Amino acid sequence: MSATPAKVWDLPVRLFHWALVILCGFSWWSAEEGGLTLQYHMWAGYSILALVIFRVMWGFAGSASARFASFLHGPARVMAAVRELLTPAPMQVAGHNPLGGWMVAVMLVCLLVQTGSGLFANDDILNEGPLYKYAGKALSDTLTSLHHLNFNVLLGLVVLHVLAIVWHRVRKGERLTAAMVHGRKPWADGQPRLAPAWRALPWLAASAGLVMLIVNL
Numbered sequence: 490m491s492a493t494p495a496k497v498w499d500l501p502v503r504l505f506h507w508a509l510v511i512l513c514g515f516s517w518w519s520a521e522e523g524g525l526t527l528q529y530h531m532w533a534g535y536s537i538l539a540l541v542i543f544r545v546m547w548g549f550a551g552s553a554s555a556r557f558a559s560f561l562h563g564p565a566r567v568m569a570a571v572r573e574l575l576t577p578a579p580m581q582v583a584g585h586n587p588l589g590g591w592m593v594a595v596m597l598v599c600l601l602v603q604t605g606s607g608l609f610a611n612d613d614i615l616n617e618g619p620l621y622k623y624a625g626k627a628l629s630d631t632l633t634s635l636h637h638l639n640f641n642v643l644l645g646l647v648v649l650h651v652l653a654i655v656w657h658r659v660r661k662g663e664r665l666t667a668a669m670v671h672g673r674k675p676w677a678d679g680q681p682r683l684a685p686a687w688r689a690l691p692w693l694a695a696s697a698g699l700v701m702l703i704v705n706l
């Protein structure tokens with residue numbers, strides 16, 4: 490264990506994560522309500538899209554632990570991580586482990602498919618996504634089915650994600666959820682270079698602007 494607990498998650502990553510959790514929960518609830526509530530569903534969806542685009546940008550321009558290059562590795566390192574996951578010792582990586590890293594990428598892609606298909610979706614009655622007009626009814630219906638189907642994939646991934654976190658707690662004694670709240674992993678080896686939080690603002694503004702452009706196409 491290092492003398493000063495390593496701070497591994499910067500504020501933008503932590504805010505991104507918990508805002509995402511809240512907005513996904515709200516999206517689910519508002520989609521089930523249907524009717525006029527779908528308007529709020531779409532607003533939550535635009536916010537999720539902006540957050541995910543921001544996270545992709547931050548994956549290239551953000552803190553060391555947030556960068557894709559720091560956590561997306563080839564099969565040999567992934568297999569080594571799998572073997573390490575089975576042992577009781579905490580994993581000392583100051584960021585995502587090589588298996589968890591791919592899970593992050595898969596979840597981000599799944600969220601992009603969910604929001605992307607939502608933009609073209611329709612509910613046959615009152616509501617349609619802002620890009621419905623470019624798709625026409627037949628293609629929109631197909632993308633609406635994808636929106637439904639992919640939601641189940643997303644749910645499955647989230648269940649797996651939470652089970653993995655429980656595994657880390659029970660088998661390896663790692664408190665990952667707390668780390669995603671305060672940013673620190675006392676058991677991690679080394680301190681990643683963290684970017685100041687203000688550096689995220691222009692990227693967040695750019696992604697929000699991009700989503701506004703898409704929605705008003």
Ligand code: HEM
Pocket residue numbers: 512513514516517520521527530531533534535537538603604605606607608609610611612613616617618619633636637640643
């Ligand atoms: C750009 C963002 C989004 C837009 C524009 C959008 C739009 C829509 C529309 C128009 C429907 C109605 C389709 C129907 O009733 O068959 C719908 C349904 C649904 N959406 Fe979204 N959505 C977005 C993002 C999301 C996200 C992020 C989630 C989940 C995290 C989600 C989950 C669902 C679910 C589960 C339904 C099906 C509700 C049901 O019929 O039971 N959507 N969405």
Ligand code: HEM
Pocket residue numbers: 502505506509510513514544555584585586589593596597647650651654665666667668669
């Ligand atoms: C809608 C549900 C959820 C989604 C879509 C989601 C998605 C994500 C994503 C994309 C990341 C990567 C963060 C980044 O690098 O920017 C992540 C990490 C993480 N999430 Fe979630 N998450 C969800 C729910 C939860 C819940 C309920 C918990 C806690 C019980 C949780 C705990 C964590 C932790 C601890 C990490 C960091 C993992 C590590 O240390 O490598 N997540 N999640």
